[in-house]
Amino acid sequence: MEPFRTLTSLAMPLDRTNVDTDQIIPKQFLKRIERTGYGDFLFFDWRQTPTGEPIADFVLNDPRYKGAQIMVAGKNFGCGSSREHAAWALSDYGFRAVIAPTFADIFYSNAGKNGIVLVKLSEEQVDELLKNASTIPNYQLTVSLEAQTVTDGRGFNASFEFDAFRKFCLVEGLDDIGLTLRHAAELDTFEKQHDAANWLKAK
Amino acid sequence: MSNPKTLFEKVWEQHVVVEPKGEPTLLYIDLQLLHEVTSPQAFEGLRLAGRKVRRPDRSIATVDHNVPTTLEGRLNIVDQIAAKQISTLRQNCADFGIELYDVDSRQQGIVHVIGPELGITKPGMTIVCGDSHTSTHGAFGALAFGIGTSEVEHVLATQTLPQSKPQTFRISVEGELPQGVTAKDVILAIIGKIGTDGATGCVVEYAGSAIRSLSMEGRMTVCNMSIEAGARAGMIAPDEKTFAYLRGRQFSPKGDAWDKAVAEWSKLPSDPGAMFDRELVIDAATLVPYVSWGTSPGMVAPVTANVPDPANAATDIDRKSFERALEYMDLKAGTPLAEIEIDRVFIGSCTNGRIEDLRAAARVAAGRKVSSHVSAMVVPGSQQVKAQAEKEGLDRIFREAGFDWREPGCSMCLGMNPDILSPGERCASTSNRNFEGRQGRGGRTHLVSPEMAAAAAIAGHFVDIRTWEVREEVIA
Numbered sequence: 001m002e003p004f005r006t007l008t009s010l011a012m013p014l015d016r017t018n019v020d021t022d023q024i025i026p027k028q029f030l031k032r033i034e035r036t037g038y039g040d041f042l043f044f045d046w047r048q049t050p051t052g053e054p055i056a057d058f059v060l061n062d063p064r065y066k067g068a069q070i071m072v073a074g075k076n077f078g079c080g081s082s083r084e085h086a087a088w089a090l091s092d093y094g095f096r097a098v099i100a101p102t103f104a105d106i107f108y109s110n111a112g113k114n115g116i117v118l119v120k121l122s123e124e125q126v127d128e129l130l131k132n133a134s135t136i137p138n139y140q141l142t143v144s145l146e147a148q149t150v151t152d153g154r155g156f157n158a159s160f161e162f163d164a165f166r167k168f169c170l171v172e173g174l175d176d177i178g179l180t181l182r183h184a185a186e187l188d189t190f191e192k193q194h195d196a197a198n199w200l201k202a203k
Numbered sequence: 204m205s206n207p208k209t210l211f212e213k214v215w216e217q218h219v220v221v222e223p224k225g226e227p228t229l230l231y232i233d234l235q236l237l238h239e240v241t242s243p244q245a246f247e248g249l250r251l252a253g254r255k256v257r258r259p260d261r262s263i264a265t266v267d268h269n270v271p272t273t274l275e276g277r278l279n280i281v282d283q284i285a286a287k288q289i290s291t292l293r294q295n296c297a298d299f300g301i302e303l304y305d306v307d308s309r310q311q312g313i314v315h316v317i318g319p320e321l322g323i324t325k326p327g328m329t330i331v332c333g334d335s336h337t338s339t340h341g342a343f344g345a346l347a348f349g350i351g352t353s354e355v356e357h358v359l360a361t362q363t364l365p366q367s368k369p370q371t372f373r374i375s376v377e378g379e380l381p382q383g384v385t386a387k388d389v390i391l392a393i394i395g396k397i398g399t400d401g402a403t404g405c406v407v408e409y410a411g412s413a414i415r416s417l418s419m420e421g422r423m424t425v426c427n428m429s430i431e432a433g434a435r436a437g438m439i440a441p442d443e444k445t446f447a448y449l450r451g452r453q454f455s456p457k458g459d460a461w462d463k464a465v466a467e468w469s470k471l472p473s474d475p476g477a478m479f480d481r482e483l484v485i486d487a488a489t490l491v492p493y494v495s496w497g498t499s500p501g502m503v504a505p506v507t508a509n510v511p512d513p514a515n516a517a518t519d520i521d522r523k524s525f526e527r528a529l530e531y532m533d534l535k536a537g538t539p540l541a542e543i544e545i546d547r548v549f550i551g552s553c554t555n556g557r558i559e560d561l562r563a564a565a566r567v568a569a570g571r572k573v574s575s576h577v578s579a580m581v582v583p584g585s586q587q588v589k590a591q592a593e594k595e596g597l598d599r600i601f602r603e604a605g606f607d608w609r610e611p612g613c614s615m616c617l618g619m620n621p622d623i624l625s626p627g628e629r630c631a632s633t634s635n636r637n638f639e640g641r642q643g644r645g646g647r648t649h650l651v652s653p654e655m656a657a658a659a660a661i662a663g664h665f666v667d668i669r670t671w672e673v674r675e676e677v678i679a
């Protein structure tokens with residue numbers, strides 16, 4: 001996983017609430033058995049008509065936001081299905097951070113595992129960023145995970161909370177299984193005792 | 204009692220492997236359910252890292268999301284990418300020694316239907332699956348939650364997951380449910396009340412006399428949609444009904460082991476005086492049958508209500524979302540919900556594809572005919588549900604009424620197989636998500652109970668099921 005410390009980038013406003021993972025990556029692309037190549041299908045049904053014409057007023061098609069690595073969106077971003085394909089599509093497309101008032105739990109964890117930083121700000125702060133990003137040309141934001149701040153170099157300065165351990169993993173780009181295996185001895189001991197509890201056996 | 208604990212806390216504490224300082228708890232996972240869509244990349248990850256599956260005996264797999272629901276379609280899957288995904292699961296299960304209930308197995312079905320029905324799901328367990336509706340299994344007093352593919356790989360490799368402890372939220376539904384109000388209406392009402400992020404970060408325990416009065420199938424329907432309220436998991440305390448459901452199932456404990464298990468399971472319910480981070484009490488008598496009108500499961504209203512007016516939304520961004528939803532759904536504010544005409548009906552899914560759901564829908568459909576402008580299908584949740592329904596003659600009732608009777612799978616709940624809505628089609632669906640395009644691009648989904656779906660199929664529009672006359676003579 002690519003480490004994340006500080007990122008400065010153009011910010012793309014997605015002025016919608018409850019953006020669900022079915023929209024982020026529609027089901028027809030979940031049949032693939034690979035982990036890469038989902039970026040082309042990000043927001044597929046919002047991006048183009050059924051006949052494949054680009055929908056001009058969808059923000060991802062707006063040339064002003066080309067190359068944006070930071071997205072600003074409404075509350076409950078990433079709700080719905082547990083598909084990690086949603087995180088794969090965002091990161092494959094180039095997004096490294098999403099700023100919203102709230103995120104759905106499973107998406108939150110999937111994003112972290114793919115080096116995407118999810119920043120929770122208040123609804124008022126997000127509103128301000130949505131407005132700025134849609135009205136100020138080439139509106140740049142800096143997300144610093146190390147300092148836990150979002151700034152725009154023109155007066156906006158907000159700090160956010162972030163779980164310390166998750167931050168450590170993202171900053172270092174660490175793989176979870178490796179981390180868990182540090183506890184192999186405890187796991188062996190626990191599992192032996194636990195197996196004796198017959199009523200917790202799967203089969 | 205010195206230190207009263209909640210059901211959740213008891214299950215959590217029994218699974219703590221280690222609590223490293225400043226890190227999430229490492230939680231032992233008793234059971235992982237696997238299916239074709241969210242597992243291929245996890246197995247691939249194991250191979251790349253040269254890792255094994257730590258406990259193949261603590262996993263089972265089935266095919267459900269992709270499989271066609273016609274017999275012919277299943278024998279020869281035309282969609283080559285879907286076929287590849289299914290054959291990949293076969294290969295992975297064979298390579299790593301995991302039991303698979305394949306397309307032709309008598310135990311095949313939607314993961315969340317077969318787990319309980321095989322007696323693999325048990326009270327007090329921790330259960331995960333790469334599917335957000337894993338919360339279903341919480342109906343048995345298990346801690347069950349959906350995970351992403353990286354976590355699937357993590358569980359395969361270590362049989363554990365690092366988890367930060369969620370908050371607890373008790374939702375008590377007290378009193379008697381009025382006639383015509385089902386488990387589906389209970390959960391739709393809860394989501395409508397607290398919102399789609401109302402329980403984010405929480406494990407919900409559903410309690411109260413109305414919840415206890417539900418059958419195991421009904422309890423599964425409630426826990427199933429916990430995720431639609433943002434919850435990490437939903438749980439219901441195990442009781443005599445839970446034990447009666449599990450007794451004698453294929454993988455339930457037998458003989459002495461059964462008695463011991465029941466003794467342990469009986470210790471799980473929340474202790475009197477146990478504290479929850481949040482509480483909500485709902486009066487069952489206030490509940491009615493609901494219909495969703497928008498593109499998020501929180502957008503629900505009583506069947507007797509009208510499509511709401513976005514002008515009344517609380518915030519600017521909410522109003523925009525409401526307007527967008529109405530535009531997508533092609534609905535006008537003020538239209539009575541009962542006047543909305545439908546084109547399709549889907550009865551099935553892990554929310555409402557169990558035997559009791561089919562019985563309820565069949566009662567409504569018995570002796571009647573599906574409206575001439577509606578095409579309706581019934582997709583049993585599993586092979587066992589299908590066999591039982593056929594034994595009871597439910598398939599005959601449905602067929603005579605003009606419903607399509609299909610093979611088990613997820614089907615039009617998410618439309619990954621050939622069962623999809625065409626653009627603009629409007630569907631009364633017993634599934635769990637009314638997101639844009641969920642059942643097919645441009646398709647319009649209204650979430651309802653099985654009874655309401657069956658009645659809508661016959662009337663051609665939504666009806667208040669409380670006014671429906673069941674033709675008892677036909678059922679006998």
Ligand code: SF4
Nearest residue numbers: 336552553613616617
């Ligand atoms: S029936 Fe629907 S919600 Fe349930 S597992 Fe299948 S796709 Fe997911």
